[in-house]
Amino acid sequence: MSVDPGLALVALDRAGAARDPAAAHVAFQVSTLAALLDGRYEGELTLAELTRHGDLGIGTLDGLDGELAVLDGECWQARADGTLHRPDPATRTPFAVVVPFTPGPPEPLAGPLPLEALCARLDALRPAGAPACAVRVDGRLARARLRSVPRQSPPYRPLAEVARHQAVWETGPVEATIVGFRFPAAVQALEVPGWHLHLLAADRSTGGHVLDLVLERGTARLDGSSALHLELPPGVVAEARGGGPTADAIRRIEQG
Numbered sequence: 001m002s003v004d005p006g007l008a009l010v011a012l013d014r015a016g017a018a019r020d021p022a023a024a025h026v027a028f029q030v031s032t033l034a035a036l037l038d039g040r041y042e043g044e045l046t047l048a049e050l051t052r053h054g055d056l057g058i059g060t061l062d063g064l065d066g067e068l069a070v071l072d073g074e075c076w077q078a079r080a081d082g083t084l085h086r087p088d089p090a091t092r093t094p095f096a097v098v099v100p101f102t103p104g105p106p107e108p109l110a111g112p113l114p115l116e117a118l119c120a121r122l123d124a125l126r127p128a129g130a131p132a133c134a135v136r137v138d139g140r141l142a143r144a145r146l147r148s149v150p151r152q153s154p155p156y157r158p159l160a161e162v163a164r165h166q167a168v169w170e171t172g173p174v175e176a177t178i179v180g181f182r183f184p185a186a187v188q189a190l191e192v193p194g195w196h197l198h199l200l201a202a203d204r205s206t207g208g209h210v211l212d213l214v215l216e217r218g219t220a221r222l223d224g225s226s227a228l229h230l231e232l233p234p235g236v237v238a239e240a241r242g243g244g245p246t247a248d249a250i251r252r253i254e255q256g
């Protein structure tokens with residue numbers, strides 16, 4: 001496959017994904033954003049298979065059943081009612097990205113940092129030359145606005161339609177861990193461009209996709225990714241740009 005802005009892309013089928021060894025700084029993804037936007041919500045890899053490729057990540061679950069966060073190798077499902085659950089490892093995911101998290105030294109974050117300022121700070125901390133990056137932030141938030149989506153049944157509607165019925169709630173003040181990735185706009189048909197963050201409350205009372213937040217203080221650990229390995233379900237193609245969603249369509253999905 002083509003090499004776009006320094007991010008080496010490798011397409012794999014199911015058998016190839018099963019043989020693909022986890023490697024430091026290599027992110028592993030199930031399916032593509034374009035396929036998810038299109039309504040491909042049926043689960044592909046099991047969470048047990050997914051976590052063989054990485055111990056930190058984000059995604060969703062079979063039938064678009066909530067937001068997925070992977071932290072220290074544990075999978076957490078944030079349901080549309082705002083509660084967190086440990087899904088069965090046999091549950092399948094239609095879209096997720098993980099990495100064997102090997103971060104640099106912890107970087108202190110002094111708040112208050114609204115989401116935009118936090119993202120700018122994370123950009124400044126990104127390892128030089130890394131086209132993509134995984135992050136873990138542990139800290140205290142004054143507040144956070146989270147969202148999740150209710151489980152869908154076939155025939156699946158496009159994500160833009162489903163997102164209109166997303167659940168949005170506020171939490172905080174709260175101790176939490178935030179995990180996520182930053183991908184370049186050049187691969188916007190494959191992954192959400194910019195920072196895409198999911199939150200887990202430290203007491204596991206709630207979690208979800210981060211729409212907004214104010215971080216009071218915390219610590220960031222970043223891990224630059226040089227390659228993205230993609231497990232592609234049958235019929236799903238991996239074009240970084242072509243035929244992919246427009247920036248506007250993504251913004252509609254990723255914001256409240």
Ligand SMILES: [Zn+2]
Binds near residue numbers: 058067196197210
């Ligand atoms: Zn998300």
